[in-house]
Amino acid sequence: MSIVRYLSMAVIFIFCLIAPGTVFYYLSPWGIRPDLMMIFIICFSLYSRVRPALALAFVTGVLTDLYIGSNLGLYTFTLCCVVLVSIRLQKGWEKEGRALVTGLVFAATFVGQGVMALLAALSGFGWSLGEGVKMVCGVAVYNALLVLLIYPWVRRFFWEGRGWKGTRY
Numbered sequence: 001m002s003i004v005r006y007l008s009m010a011v012i013f014i015f016c017l018i019a020p021g022t023v024f025y026y027l028s029p030w031g032i033r034p035d036l037m038m039i040f041i042i043c044f045s046l047y048s049r050v051r052p053a054l055a056l057a058f059v060t061g062v063l064t065d066l067y068i069g070s071n072l073g074l075y076t077f078t079l080c081c082v083v084l085v086s087i088r089l090q091k092g093w094e095k096e097g098r099a100l101v102t103g104l105v106f107a108a109t110f111v112g113q114g115v116m117a118l119l120a121a122l123s124g125f126g127w128s129l130g131e132g133v134k135m136v137c138g139v140a141v142y143n144a145l146l147v148l149l150i151y152p153w154v155r156r157f158f159w160e161g162r163g164w165k166g167t168r169y
Contacts, residue, residue, distance in 0.1 A: 032138035
């Protein structure tokens with residue numbers, strides 16, 4: 001990957017870290033905000049191999065855990081699980097269709113948010129079952145709707161960019 005690609009990914013990471021607490025604070029129906037970092041990791045894992053996707057998930061997870069101030073490893077473990085689920089779900093099909101990518105993002109986000117809710121419950125966070133289900137389903141739907149909107153940019157950035165169309169990094 002070129003230096004421009006690394007810088008672009010760093011800007012996307014910073015946006016995914018800051019936007020849920022700023023922009024999406026006002027766009028949060030029923031208190032549900034999208035998990036932009038999870039969308040970023042899922043989209044990256046669609047167009048990459050397992051090791052780079054897991055490495056990115058680990059690094060972004062640790063940095064996000066440090067930024068949020070949550071239990072160290074909670075988000076890291078969740079993002080690594082999401083990468084493995086995403087790569088497993090997308091094996092053998094083309095990433096051409098918006099509906100397929102949206103469905104995959106919904107499924108991977110649902111699993112990731114479920115893992116996060118389970119880990120949060122085991123860590124002692126006081127969530128009720130109804131709150132947990134609302135957050136897991138709500139974030140999965142919100143992420144899927146956002147991917148419907150941003151799919152052309154995601155495809156252009158990860159798949160059609162700068163001469164490495166069809167290759168996986």
